[in-house]
Amino acid sequence: MIEIKNVTKSFGGTRAVSDCSLSLAGLKIAGLIGPNGSGKTTLFNLITGLIRPDCGEITLQGQRIDGRMPHHLAGLGLIRTFQLSRVFPRLTVMDNMLLAPQGQAGERLWSLLFRFPRVRREEAAHWEKACELLDMLGILHLQAQFAGTLSYGQQKLLELGRAVMAEPQMILLDEPTAGINPRLIQAMIDMILKMRARGQSFFIIEHNMDVVVELCERIFVLDHGEKIAAGSPREIQNDSRVIEAYLG
Amino acid sequence: MNGIEGRDIYAGYGKIEVLHGASIRAGQGEIVCIIGPNGSGKSTLLKSLFGLIMPRKGAVLLDGREVTHLTPEEKVRFGIAFVPQGRNVFASLTVRENLEMGGTPLDNEREVRRAIDEVLEAYPLLRDKLRDQAGNLSGGEKQLLALARADMIQPKVILMDEPSIGLAPRMIEEVYEQILTINAKRGVTFLIVEQNARKALSTAHRGYVLDLGVTCIEDTGAGLIDNEQVKKLYLGG
Numbered sequence: 001m002i003e004i005k006n007v008t009k010s011f012g013g014t015r016a017v018s019d020c021s022l023s024l025a026g027l028k029i030a031g032l033i034g035p036n037g038s039g040k041t042t043l044f045n046l047i048t049g050l051i052r053p054d055c056g057e058i059t060l061q062g063q064r065i066d067g068r069m070p071h072h073l074a075g076l077g078l079i080r081t082f083q084l085s086r087v088f089p090r091l092t093v094m095d096n097m098l099l100a101p102q103g104q105a106g107e108r109l110w111s112l113l114f115r116f117p118r119v120r121r122e123e124a125a126h127w128e129k130a131c132e133l134l135d136m137l138g139i140l141h142l143q144a145q146f147a148g149t150l151s152y153g154q155q156k157l158l159e160l161g162r163a164v165m166a167e168p169q170m171i172l173l174d175e176p177t178a179g180i181n182p183r184l185i186q187a188m189i190d191m192i193l194k195m196r197a198r199g200q201s202f203f204i205i206e207h208n209m210d211v212v213v214e215l216c217e218r219i220f221v222l223d224h225g226e227k228i229a230a231g232s233p234r235e236i237q238n239d240s241r242v243i244e245a246y247l248g
Numbered sequence: 249m250n251g252i253e254g255r256d257i258y259a260g261y262g263k264i265e266v267l268h269g270a271s272i273r274a275g276q277g278e279i280v281c282i283i284g285p286n287g288s289g290k291s292t293l294l295k296s297l298f299g300l301i302m303p304r305k306g307a308v309l310l311d312g313r314e315v316t317h318l319t320p321e322e323k324v325r326f327g328i329a330f331v332p333q334g335r336n337v338f339a340s341l342t343v344r345e346n347l348e349m350g351g352t353p354l355d356n357e358r359e360v361r362r363a364i365d366e367v368l369e370a371y372p373l374l375r376d377k378l379r380d381q382a383g384n385l386s387g388g389e390k391q392l393l394a395l396a397r398a399d400m401i402q403p404k405v406i407l408m409d410e411p412s413i414g415l416a417p418r419m420i421e422e423v424y425e426q427i428l429t430i431n432a433k434r435g436v437t438f439l440i441v442e443q444n445a446r447k448a449l450s451t452a453h454r455g456y457v458l459d460l461g462v463t464c465i466e467d468t469g470a471g472l473i474d475n476e477q478v479k480k481l482y483l484g485g
Contacts, residue, residue: 035418179410207414
């Protein structure tokens with residue numbers, strides 16, 4: 001899985017991530033917490049290729065991925081969501097979902113022309129799956145609406161649905177429950193656990209400690225760009241440095 | 249009645265109507281919280297009260313006077329301030345310049361300087377950061393700055409959209425402490441939209457549940473936390 005070794009990234013004079021090393025090997029759900037501005041999102045941006053590290057290396061299944069383009073990484077099975085959702089506002093909710101799977105047969109002229117039944121079958125399967133996921137997320141009734149008309153929280157739910165639709169190896173979630181109604185947070189947790197049971201891995205930035213504790217096997221804590229702690233939820237909750245820097 | 253009131257408000261965007269007759273009031277010096285599912289219209293309600301979108305029907309009253317069709321600029325002069333969602337500060341400006349922006353409605357520069365002094369008195373955390381770029385502040389500090397900027401005109405009413413969103417646990421505490429302090433010291437009315445419902449309700453005097461564009465339950469903050477139906481439908485767990 002993902003390994004990060006001695007990664008550093010500075011913006012101007014600010015060291016956003018500083019000599020950070022962490023390994024997600026063997027972890028199904030890992031968490032990343034830390035104060036605002038501690039470098040969590042920067043680390044996600046580094047992993048997903050939006051920015052390049054100044055030094056250090058990042059590998060996925062042993063393959064070097066730092067500096068690769070995001071769409072390349074999506075092809076390798078690395079998908080992420082954003083704090084502020086990035087759905088296609090002028091497409092319907094359903095179309096947003098159907099666009100998510102990578103490498104669809106219907107995207108190639110050859111198979112469109114000569115393997116149309118297969119394209120149709122695949123699309124039908126995607127449709128069914130999209131319905132199932134939207135239902136789980138409580139936004140199935142909005143499927144025909146433009147995504148841009150959804151509220152902030154609903155767009156975030158849609159984005160999670162899109163990530164899951166793509167069936168990647170690893171999904172990185174950046175604050176999935178921020179702005180989500182508590183009752184739907186439970187639905188989100190259930191969905192993540194269900195996907196985990198199907199073999200899906202997650203790396204999650206999250207401030208809601210109830211969610212982090214319920215989901216994560218191992219939690220990494222950043223402060224000022226440095227990893228200050230790593231451990232099980234119980235260890236983290238009792239770590240004096242974490243309490244000082246983050247939990248209060 | 250003193251304070252702010254929204255009466256039977258209908259509002260939406262384009263063809264989509266989001267609010268179908270929502271009513272809400274926050275008396276002078278009250279902290280009132282609005283909770284509800286995603287897409288229930290909470291942000292839309294705040295925007296309609298502030299005039300960022302105009303209600304299609306219904307009325308907004310400030311201290312008993314109708315102010316429904318006033319623009320946001322005019323509402324600010326009547327003492328209503330708005331703190332938008334997502335720690336909205338001017339990232340490329342310094343903290344001081346952000347505060348000056350909040351002071352735009354004030355008469356002259358002397359007034360602005362005086363207001364900044366007063367705000368720094370109330371928000372000591374910002375004092376050391378005056379020359380820093382707002383974009384470099386931590387999330388909690390940005391939220392405090394957004395609140396302080398709204399507070400520059402010493403409003404009677406502050407409307408806040410999800411003050412705790414995306415904040416680390418200890419910063420959430422700090423933001424709510426600040427809200428309580430301002431409320432206690434100056435009797436400022438707060439109308440707060442939150443997903444972090446437990447925290448907001450435990451701070452608020454009263455709360456409303458908004459669902460499908462109408463206000464459906466109204467009670468004290470503690471009453472809503474204890475309400476079985478609210479627990480099951482909106483608080484989770």
